[in-house]
Amino acid sequence: MRRRPAVTLATLSASVLVLTLTLTARADADVAGPAAPAAPAVAAPDGIAPEMFAALQRDLRLTPHQARARLDTDVRASRIQEVLRTTLDSRYGGTWIPSRGDTVAVGVTSAADAATVRALGAEPVRVVHTERDLDEAVDRLNRRAVAAPDAVVGWYADLPANAVVVLAQAGGAATARAFAAKAGLPADAVRVETTNESPRPYIDVIGGNAYYTGSSRCSIGFSVNGGFVTAGHCGRVGARTSQPAGTVRGSTFPGRDYAWVQVDAGNTPRGLVNNYSGGTVAVAGSVEAAIGAAVCRSGSTTGWRCGTIQQKNASVTYPEGTVSGLTRSNACAEPGDSGGSWLSGSQAQGVTSGGSGNCRTGGTMYFQPVNPILAAYGLTLVTSGGPGPSPTPTAGPTTPPPGSTTWQAGTTYATGATVTYAGVSYRCLQGHTAQVGWEPPIVPALWQRI
Known part of the structure; x- marks a missing residue:
C-alpha cells in the first residue's frame, strides 16, 4: 500500500480543523442568537453644546451617561443653593457637590435646618462656621492685602472644610498663620496649605x-x-x-x-x-x-x-x-x-x-x-434663549390670593409634578418636601409657571 505524502495529510487535517471550527462557531451563534445591537450614542442634554459635553467627558474622565448625570446634579445644586441661601440666611453653611459628583451637600448649624435641607433632597453636614462667617474672615484678610507677606500667595473660603485656607509658599506656613492672626481670624477657622502656585494674569x-x-x-x-x-x-x-x-x-x-x-x-x-x-x-x-x-x-x-x-x-x-x-x-x-x-x-x-x-x-x-x-x-447679560437668572425667593409665610390652590406645605413633590397656586399652574423643577415660605410664586428655583 502506497503511503500518502505527509504534506497531503497535513493539508487535509488543517481543512478538517477549519471546517470543525466554522461549524462550531455557527452552532454557538445559533444557540446565543443574534448579536446585541450597539448601545445608542448619548446626546448632549438640551441647552448644552455638544463640544462642551465632549470636553466635559474628556477632562473629568466621565462616560456620556455619567456626564449627563453630573450636569443634572449641578443644576439641582444651583437650585438648592438659591433657595437655602435666602431661607436660612445667616445660618446657611454653604452648598457644595462632594467629589463623587452625585449628591448635594449643605452646611447647617442646627438639627432644625438639617430637616429643611433634607426636604430639598440634599445631605445636611453639621458645621461650626457659616458661609457668612467665612466670607467675613476672607474680607478681614482682604483689608490687610497690602500688608500680606511675600510668602502668602492667596486665600479663600473652603466650604467643605469649613475653614479659610491661606496659601503659602514652602517655608512660609508660620508667616501665613501670623498674617491670619493679625487680621483677627480665629485659629479654628484657619488652615494653612503649602503651594507651588505662582499666579499671573x-x-x-x-x-x-x-x-x-x-x-x-x-x-x-x-x-x-x-x-x-x-x-x-x-x-x-x-x-x-x-x-x-x-x-x-x-x-x-x-x-x-x-x-x-x-x-x-x-x-x-x-x-x-x-x-x-x-x-x-x-x-x-x-x-x-x-x-x-x-x-x-x-x-x-x-x-x-x-x-x-x-x-x-x-x-x-x-x-x-x-x-x-x-x-x-x-x-x-x-x-x-x-x-x-x-x-x-x-x-x-x-x-x-x-x-x-x-x-x-x-x-x-x-x-x-x-x-x-x-x-x-449696572449691565444686563445678552442671552440666546433658555432660562436666565431667577429672582431671589422671599422667605416667610405667604397667604395665597383668591383662586384655586392645590399646593400644600408638607407635601413631597417629585420633579415634573404640577400644582395650582392662586389659580396659576406650576411645574416642579426640583424634587422636595414643601414648606411654608417655599410657595411656587416666590421660589422660582423650585417651581416654573406653566
Whole structure:
C-alpha cells in the first residue's frame, strides 16, 4: 500500500480543523442568537453644546451617561443653593457637590435646618462656621492685602472644610498663620496649605473672540447690552479697543479683575461664546453654580477645557497686587486664554483672570465671577434663549390670593409634578418636601409657571 505524502495529510487535517471550527462557531451563534445591537450614542442634554459635553467627558474622565448625570446634579445644586441661601440666611453653611459628583451637600448649624435641607433632597453636614462667617474672615484678610507677606500667595473660603485656607509658599506656613492672626481670624477657622502656585494674569492671549487694546490682545468674556465684559487687567478706563471697536467704560484691577467695553455703532453683542470648533455655544443666563459643579472654559490657546469649581471668594496676589472675590478651579488655561468665558452648562460664570500651570501638567486657575461685574456697572447679560437668572425667593409665610390652590406645605413633590397656586399652574423643577415660605410664586428655583 502506497503511503500518502505527509504534506497531503497535513493539508487535509488543517481543512478538517477549519471546517470543525466554522461549524462550531455557527452552532454557538445559533444557540446565543443574534448579536446585541450597539448601545445608542448619548446626546448632549438640551441647552448644552455638544463640544462642551465632549470636553466635559474628556477632562473629568466621565462616560456620556455619567456626564449627563453630573450636569443634572449641578443644576439641582444651583437650585438648592438659591433657595437655602435666602431661607436660612445667616445660618446657611454653604452648598457644595462632594467629589463623587452625585449628591448635594449643605452646611447647617442646627438639627432644625438639617430637616429643611433634607426636604430639598440634599445631605445636611453639621458645621461650626457659616458661609457668612467665612466670607467675613476672607474680607478681614482682604483689608490687610497690602500688608500680606511675600510668602502668602492667596486665600479663600473652603466650604467643605469649613475653614479659610491661606496659601503659602514652602517655608512660609508660620508667616501665613501670623498674617491670619493679625487680621483677627480665629485659629479654628484657619488652615494653612503649602503651594507651588505662582499666579499671573493672562493678558497677552484670548478666551472668546480676540479684541485689541493698542498692541495688547485680550478676549471678550460675555456680551452685555451695549458691549461686553472682560478682565480688568486688559485695559484702563478710556482706552480704545479694536475688533470690535469700542471704549473701556469701567475697569478695576487689582482689588477686583473686571471691566466692560462699550462697543461702537455697527457692532452687535450676541449671547454666544466661540467654541473654537467652528461653532458657538449659546448663553442662557448667569445662575451661579455650586462648589464642586463642572465648569468649562473657552480659550483660543487651549480650546474647550473643563474641570470643577473648587472654591469661591478666593483672593490671590499677582505681581500687580491682590485680587479678591475670585473663583478657583482646576480647569486648565494658558497664556492666550485671559479674559475668556467660563460656563457651567449654559450659564455664564465668569471671565478668566489668571493662574498657575498649564494644560500639559495641570494647574490652578482663577476667574472673576460675572454677576458681580454686571452688578458693579449696572449691565444686563445678552442671552440666546433658555432660562436666565431667577429672582431671589422671599422667605416667610405667604397667604395665597383668591383662586384655586392645590399646593400644600408638607407635601413631597417629585420633579415634573404640577400644582395650582392662586389659580396659576406650576411645574416642579426640583424634587422636595414643601414648606411654608417655599410657595411656587416666590421660589422660582423650585417651581416654573406653566
